[in-house]
Amino acid sequence: MSARGPAPADGRPLPWLVPAVAMLALFYAVPVLDVARLAFSDATLVRAPEGWSLAALRALLADPALGQVLGTTLIFTAINVVALQVLGLAIALTVVRGEARGLRGMTAFRTLVLAAWVVPGIANGLIWQMLFDEAPYGTLNSMLGAVGLGPVAWLSDPNMALASATIANLWQGTAFSMIVFYAARRGIDPVLYEVAALDGASPWRTFRSITLPLLRTAIAVNTVLVSVQTLNTFDSILALTGGGPGRATEVLALFTFNTVFQNLDLAGGSVLALLLFAISMALAALVHGWLGRAPA
Amino acid sequence: MRTTALAAMALTALPLAAPAQDLVTRNRVGLPDAPNTMTFRLTPYDLYSADPATAEKFAELFSDFIRTRPDWKIETQLQTGNIGQEQARLLQQTQAGRGPDCAMVDSSQLALFKENGVLKPMNATFSDEEVADLFPYVREAITNEAGDVLAWWWFTDLRVLYRDTSVVPDAPQTWAETQEAALAAAEAGKEGILFNAGRWEGTAFDWLANFWAQGGELVDAEGAPVFGEGENRDRMLAAIVYAENLVESGAAPSRVTSITNYDAFNAAAAAGTAAMFVGGNWQYGQLRNTLPEEQFANWAVSELPGPTADQRATGTGGWAIAALTDDPQKAALCGEMAKEIYAGPGNAYQGLLPTSAALYDEYDAYEGPEFNLFAEALQNGVARPGAAIYPEISNQIQIMLGDVLSGAAEPKAALDAAFAAAQAAYERQ
Known part of the structure; x- marks a missing residue:
């Protein structure tokens, strides 16, 4: 006989789940279903749906810009996700090590990194637009010029513009990864590190055999989160380059925004939003399946 | 009788005596208990300008305007600088019956608003002579085939x-x-x-x-x-x-x-x-x-x-003010606001280019030699389609x-x- 009596949900969990499911459906599923409905319509931003067809989907597939936009999105997302993890982890481990050694200023350092995270995307874009200014008096180019380097075509060269947008995104997004890894690293039992030290393990061996395996779940969660965040990034790019020059920095989220608000094409924008949703879900499933499994 | 007259005088005098800062708040112009309300969606460049002097000047103009209409208050709604998105939202809300009574419409969007039939005539406010004095491309943009004045394009640029x-x-x-x-x-x-x-x-x-x-x-x-x-x-x-x-x-x-x-x-x-x-x-x-x-x-x-x-x-670009309401009184107030505040003294204060030739002669602000060049260049002005x-x-x-x-x-x-x-x-x- 159990020490406790039956819990309220034992045997009949459904009624207890209904409020949570209803709330989630209301705030998440209904908008997604509405977007799906609009994707098969002829709705524009100024006209309600009058008919239903696959025309918006066909138009999207026939759009020659889609390939370039997806390519840009892939490069932007891949570089950001990898770099965000590496930088976030590096900063988190530096802070933890600094704290373990009692170094002063670690809290200030952590706060400084976090400060970038709370800057709105639009402001982030504007800040970096000023820094990347290619005018003869532009900030970064002037600094480079002082040491005999540059000037760099930060925003006017199509390839460099994508690199600049990535730098701006990394500056802002690294703090989030740092928080995730910092929390996960603090959760690792310090005894493991003490044993490793007694065994004479090198820092690299300690990192490879203790830190990294025990951060596996955090890395999986963080990869999913920063992938989705990066895929949805459009505000900082909108302020930094507007997607230009040409379409050089136009990622899928910005392309969706432009489709709806430049061309007023709500149905087309809904198809793109669904595509973005599908890519995010696929990435999440992939990463969860790959990194999220418990080690055998 | 005497008491009633005194009370009436006091009621009339109150708004006249109210200082400008009391009549203009972050979301209202006029007294809060005024019986009639017109909603107005505007850009952040005048009444709510980041430049204190400009905001003060427009607060003064709006206060003078509302003092002569004590039965009215204007509830203001601010547009952000993201013009395309704001204008699309404005049109969508108006079509759904949730739009403001009066709004600033970007000149490049006027045709879209006209095409969707959301602009309401403001004929009572503007005379035929005033319409005839507008630059041709402006006149064409704000009127329909029946000659109705559907908006007032109050300044242009080039x-x-x-x-x-x-x-x-x-x-x-x-x-x-x-x-x-x-x-x-x-x-x-x-x-x-x-x-x-x-x-x-x-x-x-x-x-x-x-x-x-x-x-x-x-x-x-x-x-x-x-x-x-x-x-x-x-x-x-x-x-x-x-x-x-x-x-x-x-x-x-x-x-x-x-x-x-x-x-x-x-x-x-x-x-x-x-x-x-x-x-x-x-x-x-x-x-x-x-x-x-x-x-x-x-x-x-x-x-x-x-x-x-x-x-x-x-x-050539610029902004128009348009009535989006079926209420003729509100439409008239919208037109009067465009005419008495924005098209005249408001423009002159900001140095914006009026769309009416007569206003260049009316205000000293347009006496500089650059305005002769602007007026000359406007002869070759082309508005966006x-x-x-x-x-x-x-x-x-x-x-x-x-x-x-x-x-x-x-x-x-x-x-x-x-x-x-x-x-x-x-x-x-």
Whole structure:
């Protein structure tokens, strides 16, 4: 006989789940279903749906810009996700090590990194637009010029513009990864590190055999989160380059925004939003399946 | 009887005595308990301007306006600077019956609002003479076939060529002269000529003057894109090649493809690094207020150069105020506000260009020599086409210019891609 009596949900969990499911459906599923409905319509931003067809989907597939936009999105997302993890982890481990050694200023350092995270995307874009200014008096180019380097075509060269947008995104997004890894690293039992030290393990061996395996779940969660965040990034790019020059920095989220608000094409924008949703879900499933499994 | 009269006097005197700051709050003009309410969606450049002096002036104008209408209060709603998104939202809300009674509408969006039938006549406010005194392109945009006044386009603007006369003494009249002067300036260590070529509306709008100067048309009578076919295609190509040559020759720096605001030109002028730039008329006042007097004295404005000296055009924009309500009293109040606050003293205070010829004579603010040049250039003014497809055409032109000027595409291929995309978008509308 159990020490406790039956819990309220034992045997009949459904009624207890209904409020949570209803709330989630209301705030998440209904908008997604509405977007799906609009994707098969002829709705524009100024006209309600009058008919239903696959025309918006066909138009999207026939759009020659889609390939370039997806390519840009892939490069932007891949570089950001990898770099965000590496930088976030590096900063988190530096802070933890600094704290373990009692170094002063670690809290200030952590706060400084976090400060970038709370800057709105639009402001982030504007800040970096000023820094990347290619005018003869532009900030970064002037600094480079002082040491005999540059000037760099930060925003006017199509390839460099994508690199600049990535730098701006990394500056802002690294703090989030740092928080995730910092929390996960603090959760690792310090005894493991003490044993490793007694065994004479090198820092690299300690990192490879203790830190990294025990951060596996955090890395999986963080990869999913920063992938989705990066895929949805459009505000900082909108302020930094507007997607230009040409379409050089136009990622899928910005392309969706432009489709709806430049061309007023709500149905087309809904198809793109669904595509973005599908890519995010696929990435999440992939990463969860790959990194999220418990080690055998 | 005497008590009633005193009470009535007191009620009337209250709003008259109320100081300006009490009558204007962050979301209201007038007394909170006024029986009638008109909602008004406005831009953040006047009553709620970041510039305290401008905000104070408009608070004073609004206070005077509402004091003479004590039965009314105006509930204000602020638009952000994201014009395309705000205007699309405004139209959508109005169609759904949730829009304001009165709103500021960007001149490039007027046709879209007209086409969707949401603008309500304000005939009672504006006389035939006042309508007749408007510039022709303005009159055409704000009236319908029946002659109804559907909006009041209260100020206009235009693009001109700014030059540092210590570097470029004579105003270039043609594209060739412009490139020659800019190259000479570049050889002297300056940035020869700056213009918008980043990804934003200003890029398309400023550059389109080169296309319009040749007689080019973006859309046909039905609003379908035609800029990539027939003679329009040749005109487009000529205008693209002009810009391409400026960058390739070094007359313009390659950084123009990253310029997405007019402030960049003011900064370059202040730093003394630019010889010429294509800017808006409003920048003249900004330069006067920003530059030291002796430095400002070097700057002059002239009409935008054309392919030949007698082929000229300039893009004209500005804002209109329109009634979106079926209530005739609110529509009348909306029109009166446009007329008494914005089109007259408001414009004169801000140095914005009125759309009515008579107002240039009425206010001393328009006595400077630059206004003669602006008025002359406005004769070649071209407004953006009143077609729903225009925002997408502009988007495609921005992409096309960015690709060509950054060396990512050839002019013909870029134009064909832009035209095909605009046509596909038109078919989807």
